[in-house]
Every structure is written in structure tokens, then in C-alpha cells.
Amino acid sequence: MRKKAFAKINLCLEVLNKRDDGYHNIKSLFARIDLHDNLIFEKRKDREINITVKNNVNAFNIEFKSNLVYKAAERFINEFSIDCGMDIVLEKNIPIGAGLGGGSSDCASTLLGLSEIFEIDDKDRLFNISKEIGSDVMFFMKDCKFALCEGRGEMVNPVDVKAKLPYIILVFPDINMSTKKVYETMSCDYKTNKEKINNLLAELGKKSEIDFSKYLFNRLENAVFKINSEVRELKNKIESFSIPSLMSGSGSSVFGISYDLNKISSAFNKLKKSYNFVYISKIV
Secondary structure (H helix, E strand, C coil): CEEEEEEEEEEEEEEEEECCCCCEEEEEEEEEEEEEEEEEEEECCCCCEEEEEEECCCCCCCCHHHCHHHHHHHHHHHHCCCCCCEEEEEEECCCCCCCCCHHHHHHHHHHHHHHHHCCCCCHHHHHHHHHHHCCCHHHHHCCCCEEEEEECCCEEEECCCCCCCCEEEEEECCCCCCHHHHHHHCCCCCCCCCHHHHHHHHHHCCCCCCCHHHCCEECCHHHHHHHCHHHHHHHHHHHCCCCCEEECCCCCCEEEEECCHHHHHHHHHHHCCCCCEEEEEEEC
């Protein structure tokens, strides 16, 4: 069994408030992109779970039992009383600590892959496992291009999009951001901005091109800029090509978005001289 685990970007991300459990309530528009990890599953005769990582990015020294793929496989096997273990090969193409949801996507693909292998179609129990393991996992479980995600990110409402889909240039500056530190650094002195998200949702429902410069928004950007100014510099570089840009999630990846492939390609060729990970992508 082989599965692709796609990355995501956040076109809008607002932090609404801090919850009693220590997490934050967010409102964010997720978009799934074609950058993906690959997973291969094979049954074992015993009940061991073995993970082999093929690292094409920055997935060094992964502690297997804290890895979301291991956690997903272990929870699945226990939840459904599976009488065998799994050998799992994880090919990492999505950078870790980049705000692209790679770990959450790997987790979702593991749950979905194992449910196919063992012919289990209990979505409620699968969704409950995904919510327990990680906040963004539910988005990837839903198998949709766009979704409005709320709560910790686990409340997922797929969005029907009629607008023309743009090209994306994605750059990871090889900076691993701690989500916990980003939230701790974020200023609490602001008025929440839900209007941009609502306006972008309205535009996505129209059969036309969108001026993304009016709508891209991430509440966590300024906190990351305080922690590491290189992320701000990267955003400025992308915007110097007249491409609207935004940091994804809690960083440190920054993406640019445009309908002009020539402009995207030109930026790609120039940014490749300064960054190891530069990728031209699309929404899938």
C-alpha cells in the first residue's frame, strides 16, 4: 500500500483567543498543495511497528515513538485490535518545522492507509483518533483542496472553490520554528480580523482570478519576525518580484502566489541561488 501525504499552506490565519487547555482557537483557510511525502505500508507477522525514514529534506534524528506516523499506527492497531504490526517507509519531502503540516499529513495518510489495508470504514473512530493526535490532522483526513478550519484546527469545513487556481512558489529558509515559542511571543494586543477571511471565501466562490494581495493574512507572522528576522527578509525578497507572499502556519516557510507562471519561474531561478528548498507548486 502506498499513500501520498500532501502539504498545506494557510491563506489566512487568525488567532481568536487562548483556550483553557493551553491551546489557541484559530480561524484559518487551509489550501492543500502538491508537495508531498510518500508512505509505503507492509504487514508484519508480529505486532511491532517499524518505521524507516528516507530523508530528502531536514528529517534528521527522528525519535520514532514521538513521530506522528508511529503514534497513528500504534493507536490504529490498538483501537481496532489488529493482530499484526507494520513496516512503514516514510519518504520525507516536506520540511519539518516549516508550517506546512507535514507531520499531520503523514499521520492522516497513515490512518487512511491502514483503514484501506484492513478494510475498516469507521470514520467516527478514525476522526476521533486524528483529533487526539494533532490539531491539523483532520484537514488531511477530509481529503479536500480548501477548508475553513476552526477550534484548534480540528473543526474542518471544506470550501467549494470556483475561482481560477494560482501558481505558488514555496521557500523554506532552513529555520525550524517552535510553534509553542511563536504563540508565546505573539502580542495579545490586537483586534481580531475575520473580515479578510470572509472576503476571501466570497472571492473563491466566484469564477474569476483573485487579487490575493488584498486577502493574505497571518496573525503569527510578526511573532516569527521577532524571533528570526530572516523570515521577514525572505518575505520581502518574494514580494520584490511583485508576488504577494505570506508565511504559512507558524513558520518558517514563506509562499508567494500568482497567476503569472513566468513571474513565478523567474523568482524560482533567483531564489534558488540563496535557498536550498525552493519549490513551484499548485493547489490540488
